[in-house]
Each structure stands twice: as C-alpha cells, then as structure tokens.
Amino acid sequence: MNIQSILTNEQLYPYLLKARYGIEKESQRVTTEGDLVTTDYPQKLGNRSYHPYIQTDFAETQMELVTPVTDNISDLFRWLAAIHDTVYRSMEPNEMLWPLSMPPALPKTEEDIVIAKLDNFEDVLYRRYLAKTYGRRKQMVSGIHFNFEFDDEMIQKMFELQEEYENYDQFKTEVYLKVARNYLHYRWLTTYFFGASPLSNPRYFNGYKHPTEPVRSIRNSEYGYKNLEDVKVTYRSVKEYVADIQQMVEEGKLSEEKEFYAAVRLRGGESVADLADKPIRYIELRNIDLDPYQPYGIGQKEVEFLHLFMLFLLWTDEKAEPDEWVEQGEQMNNFVALESPLAQTVYYDQAKSLIVAMRDFVEQIALPVSTEILDRLEEMLEDPKQTLAGRVYLDAQKRTQKELGKQEGLSYYEKAWQAPYQLAGFTNMELSTQIFMFDAIQKGFDIEVLDEQDQFLELNAQDHTEYVKNGNMTSKDTYITPLIMENKTVTKKLLHRTGFRVPQGKEFTSEKAANGSYEEFRDKSIVVKPKSTNFGLGITVFEEGPSKEDYEKAINTAFQEDGSVLIEDFIPGTEYRFFVIGDEVKAILLRVPANVIGDGKQSIQELVAQKNSDPLRGENHRTPLEKIQLGASEELVLHQQGYTFDSVPDQGETVYLRDNSNVSTGGDSFDMTDEFSEDYKQLAVQVAQTLGATICGVDIIIPDIAAPASAVDAYGIIEANFNPMMHMHCYPYRGKGRRLTMDILRLLYPDFVK
C-alpha cells in the first residue's frame, strides 16, 4: 500500500483536516493560596457517578474534566472553557484548580491523601489497590488524555483508493495501529516540546527513587506514573494487543484493563475486548503534560500540532519491526524526558529532520495549515528555554513552583469569576441560555447544542431526552398556550371572562382607523401597543389624554411592530413581573423604565453614555442589563416631559427615557420576591393556569402591594409572556438573584435535580 500516493490524492483533500476530538483533563483542587484543599468534591455538582463532564480521578481533590466529542477544535475549546467555568464557580469561593501536572505540596502523612469518595465500592477498592501498588503520592500527578479520531470519510476514501485490504474494518484498524506505533516511536518529540513537569515538590517522591536534577517531564519519564516493569503489551496487531492485556490481568500483573497506563491506548468500544470484533475507532494519547500557561491546560496550537502530527505519523513509514520500533521510542522518550529542561536535546538532528519532513509533507499534500506551527517548533528546538519545560523551570526559579502555580491558577480563577453570569465558550448565546447551560453542566446533564443561533439545546439524563429553546420553551407547555399568550386579544378575553381585572380596549388594523378614533381617547389614560410584541417595543403610555400629534406618533410607532394595534385603558400603579413555573411563583421583579439621574452638568445623552458604560449593560441579552437606547421612542417620551437628548437635568433629578419598564429597553430590575404576600402569588399562578401555561411571566400592575389582592382595583393584569427573560431574575440590578434556570431543570427532571 503506497500510503503517500493515497494521501496526496485530491479526493482526500476535503477530509484531511476534519477529525473528532475529546479531552480528559485532571487537575488538583487547591486553595487560592496554592495549598491542596481538604474539602470534599463540590456539593453543587451533580453526582459524579454519572456526571458526563466532571468526575474525580484517584483522590478526592483530583478533578477530572471531560469534554464531549467535538467535530472541530474550536468547539473542543468552547467545551473546555464552559466546563472549567462551571467547575470554578461550583467550588468553594476560595478554591481553584492547580495548573501544573506535578501536584502542589502534599500532606506529610500519605494517609492524609484522601481517596475519592465514590459511591461505587468497586471504584473505591480499585483506588485502594492503586494506593497500595504505586503509593498515594504517585497518583497525585495530573495530565491530559487526548482522544483523536480521523474523519471517517477520509478513512473510507483511503480504503477505496487501496487494494491491499479487502475488509474495511481491518484496514481502519491498521491505519490506527500504524499511527499508534509511530506515535510511541516519535513521542519523544512531544515530550521535548510540550513536556512541562521539570520539578517535583519534595514530598512527591518522599524517599522513592527520583531525578536529582530538573528534567523536561518527570511525568513522562521512568519516574512518572507508569506500569511496573513486568507489564508488556505489544502493538504488533490488535489481536495480540488484546491478548497481552488480558493475559496481564489474568496473571495479576494488572488488576484491571484500565490499569494499563501506556502512552497510547487503542479504543474501540467500551472495553479492550471489544476490539476483538470491532475496528479501532480512535486512539487516546495519554502523555500530555498540563501547560500551566493555558487556562485549560492545553493550547489550541498544541491541539493543531497533534492533529498535524497524527497525519504525519500516518504518512511516515515505520523503519523497524513493530515491537522494536516501539521499544526504541520508549527509550528515546525516557531519555528526552530526563534531559535538563534548558539543554539542547541529544536528538537535535533527528528532530530537525522530522520538522523538515513535516514541512515537506504539508507541502506535498497542500495541507491548508499555517506553517507558523512548524516555525514555532523550530524555534523551540533551537532554543530549549522556549520549550514548555524550559519556561516552567525558569519561571519556578524566579518565583518558586508554588508561586507559579498559584499565580497562573489565580488568573484563571479570576477570569471565571469576572462575569459570573456568563458561560465561557458560549458567550455568543443569549444570557438565559448561558445560565441554563451552566446549571445543566453543573448538575450533570448530557447537553447538545442543536442550534446555537436559535438557542436550541438537547438535554439527556436518566435515559430521557428533553429539548429546550431559549431556556424556557419546553415540552411542559402545550403548543396552543404560547399562541394564546402571543395574541393579546385572546389573552384578555380569557382572563376577563374568568373574572380577572384586565384593561379593556379596542383593536385597530389600520393606522387610519386608529387615528380616526382619537376623540374616543383624547381624555383617557391609555396605552398604545402592538398586538404582538416582544421586549416592549412600540409601546407608548399616555397617563393623561394625549395630544393629537403625540397620539398619532404613538399609533405610527406601534404599527411598525405589528399589523394590529391595541389601545387600552391605562391602569395606574406599578408593574411587576411574576415568573410562574408550574403552580408556584418563583420570582417577582420590579422593572423601572430606562432612566438617568441628573448631575446638573451633563446632558441626558451624556448621562446615558455614562450609565451604559457599566459592564453589566450590554446588547441583545448577553448581559444582565441592556444599554439604554436613544431612538424614536425615547425621543417621544422625553418630548412629553419637555426634554430633548441635549437637555441637562438638575442634580438628583430622575429622568425616564421610556414609559415601558422592560429591561430589554434599558430598564433597571429589582427583585421583589420576598416583598409580596401569598395572595398576589396565587393570583399570578391562577392567571397562568387560566391560559394553560406551565412556564410564563405574568405582568401585573399593582398600585399598593400592601393592599390585599382581593381589594377593589387592587391590580390589573397586563399580559402574560411565553418567553420571559430568565436572566433578569437570575441577576437583577438590585436584590436577590433567583435561579429560575435550575427551577426549569427541576421541572423537566424532578428526580434528577433535587
């Protein structure tokens, strides 16, 4: 099989840079002082027995973060970011993740290293066995497992272009076997460039044999966490690989298959035995040290290199019998791992020619990758100080390894807490969905983003699937209910008929007809609004009868949002948003229309700019509050008060720029949940039930919240919203946040989210 002629075939071209990726990353929990924590696994996280993204490794302090399998590198890093964000903000406020592969200072007594308190007793027994066999300290090292799968279409095209193999599965297995052996042979190269465990804390080895000088990678050397000498497994063929592992287990040299700690594992199904009748599906590279200069322990460039390296290893012929080829690699790797981090490697010439070969390879298959990666490798080869090991060593010299770990760790910790409402990796989604995803990741839902732009998620847990849009559109509401709420005429009819107080009004379908009815409304308090609107757009309120000019302007504004416009009684009082889930009001919010407070100097326009500079204010529902706009609606509202954008309000004077109080038009939000008595909450629940809604936001005007809801004119129901923004309740301008996103998860999975 001439692999090089196959790989250069243009049919393969679209698939070479496609692949599937997954990362498992271990990290020790430490305090913000850099000391190993003594706390248990964070309680806020869902049960680690089933958690798809957040597990524990050997010790109770050793988090294991697992990404889902992704189709591209950018998604891989989005998930790494999101899972890290969730872990950081689910731990105690003074806890963070240790960014280095080598652990922080360990307890004096080995028994003080607490084995992970897992539910499954077999898992605990396994860890006890490991503690006994290798010692607890050795287990405290952390790293990254990188799972890599070629695009299946690429392997299929390759299969079609060769003649040696008749069986596709066999061919596929051979592809991965070759890459695995070549990786085992050449992995000293990754150890040279990305090895990042030059130093250990004195108590790590605690009397065991250990390197006496700084090295490139303790973890990848003979002193690292590896199987005992008598464990030997061949990569000659899958059959022999499986047989060897099974024999090791039978002979008791391994307690279980998963104790086989090779730098590369061949992966098919769930267990090693599955490889007997299934092809290799992907390979797991287990030798990656944590890069302390990257927030997630590995950089995007390193992953890009690994992908390129996998292709190169597929392209490059093996130059010895398989076992010998692998054994040579073992030795070279150990040698490189134990070199001084600042020394030129003894394999400098080989490395140099490998980089040349990679350049040549990239050129021959015209791979559209930036040569920057290879340029960088060359620099690192020429200057060992630029390798990761070199940098870590030098940095630790400057400020001690603890200080290095603490400072780098703190910078990631601070980033995670900087905008605690956001979910890193998914900040382009609406804020409510970000919060919802955070909670879902925290509790251990298996999540798929079905359509990012449309805020469309799939949740899986307990063998049950739910689909969620915008964080609050679910299967728990029927189709007709939002249609009822969307239609204000129908909503009002149903509520009025059931006996709720709703403003009465008239509907117009032409601007002319609406303008013609001016006489009817000239002396009334009215609201002019589009029949269907979200976010309060196009609404104008006249507390006293409008002038003809303002009336017509308001009509015009409303018709720009919808073909039907309602003119309704204006019910005086304050409007509150009641967020109903099931038969409970979970949050009540007072929203104050967009406003500025004068200082006697700045114009309204300037005051708005000042208020908008608050980082909590953003656009398009990506922040808890929205920026105040300076549009036609604001102009009209100011005009009614005799102001323009250039007016300068007095010191302390509050000037409102909107009549509607929606947060989405720049309003402020105040949590009032605990200020209301039960009767108003019951009222809101009854409104929701009348409309058949499980999840909805009911807007109620109440002149006096101290008066009972049964009093005359105690309230007026304005409308019910089928897509109520949750984030403004979760992160109000003032007052206690209400975690509605978690309530929705609980509604969908009552037994899963307690």
Place this chain on the structure above:
Amino acid sequence: MNIQSILTNEQLYPYLLKARYGIEKESQRVTTEGDLVTTDYPQKLGNRSYHPYIQTDFAETQMELVTPVTDNISDLFRWLAAIHDTVYRSMEPNEMLWPLSMPPALPKTEEDIVIAKLDNFEDVLYRRYLAKTYGRRKQMVSGIHFNFEFDDEMIQKMFELQEEYENYDQFKTEVYLKVARNYLHYRWLTTYFFGASPLSNPRYFNGYKHPTEPVRSIRNSEYGYKNLEDVKVTYRSVKEYVADIQQMVEEGKLSEEKEFYAAVRLRGGESVADLADKPIRYIELRNIDLDPYQPYGIGQKEVEFLHLFMLFLLWTDEKAEPDEWVEQGEQMNNFVALESPLAQTVYYDQAKSLIVAMRDFVEQIALPVSTEILDRLEEMLEDPKQTLAGRVYLDAQKRTQKELGKQEGLSYYEKAWQAPYQLAGFTNMELSTQIFMFDAIQKGFDIEVLDEQDQFLELNAQDHTEYVKNGNMTSKDTYITPLIMENKTVTKKLLHRTGFRVPQGKEFTSEKAANGSYEEFRDKSIVVKPKSTNFGLGITVFEEGPSKEDYEKAINTAFQEDGSVLIEDFIPGTEYRFFVIGDEVKAILLRVPANVIGDGKQSIQELVAQKNSDPLRGENHRTPLEKIQLGASEELVLHQQGYTFDSVPDQGETVYLRDNSNVSTGGDSFDMTDEFSEDYKQLAVQVAQTLGATICGVDIIIPDIAAPASAVDAYGIIEANFNPMMHMHCYPYRGKGRRLTMDILRLLYPDFVK
C-alpha cells in the same frame, strides 16, 4: 322617572345602539321539489340532545336553528349564515329548508306527521301532549324567536341618572317590563309590516276553524298556534307574571312553563321561577313570521328596525293600566293579522303617527341610524302591496304558494352548495378554519371565534374546553415540537441521528459566505432554501449544478425570507405530503408545481390568467387552490428552461413555473392516500414521533412508490410542517377528499366525535 330626559342624556349615547341578539328559527325540511320530507333528522349532525345550534322542534321534519348570543347584528347574521350552510350541507343532497312560516302540503293522515324522535322520553311525551291538545298540523307552523338584550352599561347609566328606584335589579326589570307591555300593545305594527303568513295549505286546518280569505298573518292571528283561551298571564309585575304561569301549570291549563306561547316572554335564568330572584335579563319576541325573501328567514333591516323599536317602546309612555294596555294590543293585533294583505289597515292613522313619533324620537336622541328604515315603513304603510304579507300573497297568486316556497328555497339551497368548501358568514377566515368550523358546528360543538384575523377558536363540549388556531394548532402538541420543526437544522439533526435518510447540507448566515461556496456546489444537485419558511417561499432547486449567476440569484431569493439559508443535497424523486395525526397517516397528497399546458397559441402569461380564472383558485388560503403568481421565482424557473412570461409553449407541452410543489404557490394537488403501502405510512408516523409531533405534515421524496420503504435510497425526508394546510387534503384538485378537520376534532374529543 322622566325616561325621556334620561334617554336624551349624552352619557347614554355610546350605548344606545349596542345590544345583544339571538335568534331561534324554525324551518320545515322539504325536498327540492317542495314536498315535506319523510327522512329522519340528518345523521351527519351531532346529537340534538345537546346540539347548541341545531335542534328539532315539534316534528321530526322541523329543524330549529339557534344562533349564539352576539354583540352586534352583523355577527348575528354571520352565525345565521354559518348555521344555515351547515344544515343545508348536512341534509340529504335533495333536501332543503322550506322558507315560509306556513308549512308545505301536509300528509293526508295526521299520524303521518312524525313527532321528533328525541332521546329524552319526557321531550317525546311533551310533544305527544301537544299533538293531543292542539293537533299535529297546527304544530307545523314555523317562525322566528328574537331575543333582545339592551347593553348592560346603558341600563346602568340609566339607573345612575334616575332617582325613583334604589335597587338596580328592580330597575332593570321595570325597564324590560315596560318594553314588553308596550311591545304587546304595539306589536300589531310588526304584524302589519312583517306578517308573512297570508295563506295556508288546505290540509293545514283540515276542518278546524280558519280564515276564509287571505290575511296578513295566520300565525299571529287567533287561528295561529297559540294557547287556549283560558290561559291568562299578566305583565303587571314580574311577581304576578311568575305566579300566573305557575298557577296555570298547577291547574293543568299548561303542561309546562314552556307551553306558555305569548308573543313576548320575559327571560331571566333558565326557568320562569328564576325571575323571582333575578332581574329580567332579556326579552324573547316570538311573533316574527319567516320572511321567504331572506335566505335566513329574517333580514338585517328587520332586525335593525326591531332594535330601534325596542328603544322607542322604552321611550314611549304607556297610556292605560297594564292589563288593559296589553289587552288592547292583543285585540288590535288580531284585527290587523286578519286584515286582507292588500288592504290599508284600519289603524292607518295610528301607524302614521307612530312613524312620526319614531322619527321625532330618533331626532331627539340624535340616534345615528339611517332614516331609510322609517322611510321604508312609510312606503309599506301607504302601499300594502309592499308589506311582506302583500308580497307573499301576490307572489303566491302568480306562481302558487308551493312554487314560491320551492323557488325561493332552491335559491338558498343552491347558494349553500355553490362553494361547498366555504362556510358562509366566515369566508374571510382561512379555508382550513372554515372547514373546521363547519365540522364543529355540524357535530354540535359550542364555538367561540376568539380572534377571527388570527384564526383562533374556542371549542366547548362535554364540559371541556379546547383552543385551536389555524384548525391544527392544539393542546395535543407540546410547545417545543413546532419549534423543532421550524428549525430545519434541528429537524435534520434529530432525524438523521435516528437513522432516517435526510438530505445533508450546509447552513449560511451571510449572502457573501454562501456565494463564496459556489465551487463546492457547482457540480451537485442542490436545493437552496431559507432555514425558516412557510409555503415554500424562497426555495430554488437545481437538479444539475447551477450556473454562478443562477446560484447567486437563488441565494439572494432565499435570504429575502430568512437570515439563514440552507444548501442541501437535492434528492431526486417525487415529493409527497403525508399528513400525520397521532399514530396514523390520514392523507397523502402529491403536489405538482404550478404549471400550464400550452396550446401553441397563448403565451405563458395568458395561460396562467386562464388557469387562474377557475373559481377553485383564489388567494390567501380562502379557496382549495391558489392562483399562480408571476413573480421573481417564477421568472427564474422559466429562465432556467429558456422561457420568459411571453414565450408560447407548444400544444400539449407542460411548462412548470415553480420548482417547489406547494399548493400555496399555485401548485395542483392529487390525493394519493390509497396508493401507498403501509410501510411508507409507518415511516411518516415514525418521523412525526421522532420530532414528538401529534399533528404534522411530513414531506417525503420517493422516487418509486412501488419499491419498499426499506430499499436503498427509497426515500428522503425533506421536512416536517407544524402548520400543514388541511384544506388541500379536504378538497384536492383531483382525487378523494380527506376530512382531516373532523380527524382533529376526533383527536380533541374522542368520545364526542365518533
């Protein structure tokens, strides 16, 4: 109480012409030959034991049509129209309604008049009693009961403006009592103008005492269907009215309260006794003869007059002691009823001055009614030939009464069958909703149109409410399901993952990016379509790789419908629409793209105009098919075939104007339900179930319907629709109609619609 000063108070002005109306109308079923039918109550109609709109009166042949209470006259007539349409098209194809109050020729033997076969045995017993007391023939007369209720705000304003009564309920009762007594006094006026039963069929009286000459109204005379002489009830006060009726029942002079056949009934709650503790809520005028010249037995002008008359009777003082006042009215009415239909009435002077008084009244309270009504009354007063009785009499002279009844009846019958897909009264609603309402009225649902423009209905039956929009959006689907279907990316992901064959593709959010990907698609069969679209707008198909120009045009067209555009594999074959309800495919439709067939002479534009002239083709889903458009999409499709709108196709050549086959863009529809084997139906049901849908339209491309669905490439799922048009299945271009609307009703009320 100075009622006149109260009624002229401007506060009342907005309410005077507001009222609530309801009509009950009896009609005999006859054959299209004008003979009384011998068939039973139409089987297609829901059970008359609970039917809110369609009942039977005394005889099995005597339909009683009951409108809901409406807030305005126009709605009253819409419901009359809709109920009539439903009745006509639910009877045997050769049956219609007899338009006259006096019945058609009756059977020789009285026993051949079949008493209504009601489920409730008490109802049957009551009719047997009536047959015995009054004779069966007498019962065969028909008329209209007109229920009238003043606007409640009007009576409240009146109450506030007077000082005589302290109790509102009492005041309200007195208002109606006065109107009732005045109506009983002056009703001879309506008998003069609108009496319409001058002649009887000889067998109607069959030996009983009867008028020997033509009169104005047999039905309103002493020969009409009225209580026996010894039944006397006063209208002095409600208390006495109730007591009198109860006494008559106790003494056996009436079998039940409802046997009290006065020209005016006072109505409060369900039974007469309810008036003891509730005010009169409305009055029922029972003396209206059927107007054979009106399709629904009464004209809008007559109702407008009755409303004006009610106000006038409230305004006009009584001029004698109550019983005497009523008794005078009885006598005058009987006298007028028995006058010759062509004679000037003996009360000409009184009538003249009443019309003057009404003119004066209209002027004094500045009532915005057209004086046309009063002008018309004056003409009828001057010329008895113009009264209804005069017209019916003269017409019957010309062509016999049977011929008159038959011809007028046939004209209404033909109108009802002219566009059998429409529902008269509601033709401005979408056709699917019209068909749905027809079925719901037929089966006896209590229906409220919550929002006409939005096709929003409420159904009530069996103490259970359902809301329905567009005839197919119901509580049986969850909120998330249509959101899944609306998002084609999500739909495809879920279907592909479950193993269905779906076209693969790419999504673009900018025109530039989409245009930039031309190379990828230049040699492929593709469909370019907006991510969200209804009715197939913005879709372009390229069966062979597109030219760059056409590709960019298609991209541009698609982006005009949505901000996201999909380019997908084009799967060759024919597209079918599978309509799924629950776990069944209820209909399968083949839609053929808008097309014309050439005649070698006319241009495409002319051929389109010709095809569009078919009355089955309309616009905006008000007809079974839509007119073919001549827009940018059509132009592009023709251009791809080398045509313009002015090209002249050869004789017999089919030219397609669209690539998409939607009926809404002018396509033709063919029912194929019985052509498919079970496996394709199961496939469609499984697709619906995968998306969680109860009601949906699945579009599947199938190259060969004879091949099994399990064959390789047997099908491709295009999309699923959450608002599939039902009317195109109910009334296809060719093939059997499928009554999906009834299936939806059955889904919502399985026990009610069998």
